[in-house]
Amino acid sequence: VNLMADAPEHRPATRVIDVGRGASGTSLNPPIWPTAVWQSDGLEAAHRGATTIRSGQFYGRYGNPTVRAFEEAVAELERAGLPDIDAMAFGSGMGAVTSTILALCSAGSHVVAARQIYSGTLAFLQGPAARFGIETTFVDSTQPGALEAAVQPGRTVLVIAETPSNPRLELVDLDEVGSIVGPFTMIDSTFATPLGQNPLAHGVDLVLHSATKGISGHNDVTLGVVAGEADLIAELWSYGVLHGATASPYDAHNALRGIRTLHVRLAQQTGTAQRLAEFLAEHPAVSAVHYPGLAGHPQHDLAKRQMREFGSMLAFELRGGRDAVASMFTRMGVARCATSLGGTETLMTHPATTTAVSLTPAEKDEAGVSEGLVRVSVGLEDPHDLIDDLSQALR
Numbered sequence: 151v152n153l154m155a156d157a158p159e160h161r162p163a164t165r166v167i168d169v170g171r172g173a174s175g176t177s178l179n180p181p182i183w184p185t186a187v188w189q190s191d192g193l194e195a196a197h198r199g200a201t202t203i204r205s206g207q208f209y210g211r212y213g214n215p216t217v218r219a220f221e222e223a224v225a226e227l228e229r230a231g232l233p234d235i236d237a238m239a240f241g242s243g244m245g246a247v248t249s250t251i252l253a254l255c256s257a258g259s260h261v262v263a264a265r266q267i268y269s270g271t272l273a274f275l276q277g278p279a280a281r282f283g284i285e286t287t288f289v290d291s292t293q294p295g296a297l298e299a300a301v302q303p304g305r306t307v308l309v310i311a312e313t314p315s316n317p318r319l320e321l322v323d324l325d326e327v328g329s330i331v332g333p334f335t336m337i338d339s340t341f342a343t344p345l346g347q348n349p350l351a352h353g354v355d356l357v358l359h360s361a362t363k364g365i366s367g368h369n370d371v372t373l374g375v376v377a378g379e380a381d382l383i384a385e386l387w388s389y390g391v392l393h394g395a396t397a398s399p400y401d402a403h404n405a406l407r408g409i410r411t412l413h414v415r416l417a418q419q420t421g422t423a424q425r426l427a428e429f430l431a432e433h434p435a436v437s438a439v440h441y442p443g444l445a446g447h448p449q450h451d452l453a454k455r456q457m458r459e460f461g462s463m464l465a466f467e468l469r470g471g472r473d474a475v476a477s478m479f480t481r482m483g484v485a486r487c488a489t490s491l492g493g494t495e496t497l498m499t500h501p502a503t504t505t506a507v508s509l510t511p512a513e514k515d516e517a518g519v520s521e522g523l524v525r526v527s528v529g530l531e532d533p534h535d536l537i538d539d540l541s542q543a544l545r
């Protein structure tokens with residue numbers, strides 16, 4: 151599928167308005183197809199539906215036109231001028247992660263993964279994947295060359311990294327990952343969104359998003375998506391149709407609506423995140439701020455090289471540890487205590503008690519999850535209100 155090959159390359163703000171409309175006819179919005187089944191026009195058509203890769207209108211698990219519109223939109227935003235880029239949606243980000251790993255790996259396969267990855271991905275690699283004989287080597291992906299050095303030629307099937315990473319906003323050099331020869335490479339780009347960076351342009355094979363987050367942007371969707379070369383995505387489809395982490399057309403529709411405002415949301419949220427990070431960096435109760443847009447971020451130059459926007463996510467550490475975090479959370483009036491990210495509401499998370507709770511103390515140390523660490527997903531509130539509120543809560 152060579153999506154919109156002849157379309158002129160518009161700027162991102164225009165492209166998010168254009169994408170995913172290919173099959174909606176005269177309906178301005180892609181319609182929702184609330185059906186699990188399509189009627190076949192005789193045996194030949196039924197046979198085609200049952201045997202064609204990505205057959206569109208056969209059975210819900212095989213595909214749905216609303217989901218397809220969402221997939222085409224993401225493929226178009228991620229393709230970065232490359233030909234033959236396609237995407238596949240899944241019922242959640244973890245549905246995308248697990249389906250991709252199980253589609254590409256077999257018993258005896260070796261995976262190289264960044265230590266700085268989403269806790270669910272980490273738990274899957276350490277638990278079920280290991281149980282099925284898929285062995286993973288975890289490395290510190292902020293160290294130049296570390297991912298490549300862990301590759302075992304002929305045995306490593308997949309390299310997985312995340313940038314910026316959860317929860318400390320550490321970056322992975324996309325050019326380095328893209329230049330790894332042999333295994334498939336996959337970047338979880340959830341924190342950046344398709345407008346913040348395009349890993350495929352750096353030679354990476356697969357880019358993955360939890361579309362539950364910034365892509366949908368309103369905390370009303372559970373959805374995942376993977377983009378890459380059409381042949382490879384077809385392989386994921388052939389496995390995914392059996393795995394069954396199928397995306398809902400309702401979620402795909404909400405996600406498409408989210409994409410229309412992704413550019414303005416990301417620009418606004420990035421601006422507020424930068425101001426919040428600068429405010430926190432000056433605050434006496436705060437010992438560290440992690441935001442790629444700060445000149446003091448250890449990988450600020452890399453961020454400038456590979457990111458269009460520094461994004462809506464930041465983290466900071468309170469000198470007072472867990473007690474200080476607990477008392478700040480009870481005093482906040484604008485930011486909310488909740489997990490997840492990328493939506494319109496500013497959400498704060500204490501990773502040590504929530505997203506990283508399953509890690510051992512040693513793993514928490516390695517991941518930099520201290521008792522005073524707070525992760526912030528910056529929303530669309532007025533930055534003055536956010537800073538005033540945080541200021542009084544910290545006092």
Ligand SMILES: *Cc1c(COP(=O)(O)O)cnc(C)c1O
Nearest residue numbers: 242243244245268340360362373
């Ligand atoms: C949330 C998240 C996931 C998992 O996505 P779900 O939609 O919750 O299944 C994967 N990676 C990152 C970076 C995430 O933030």
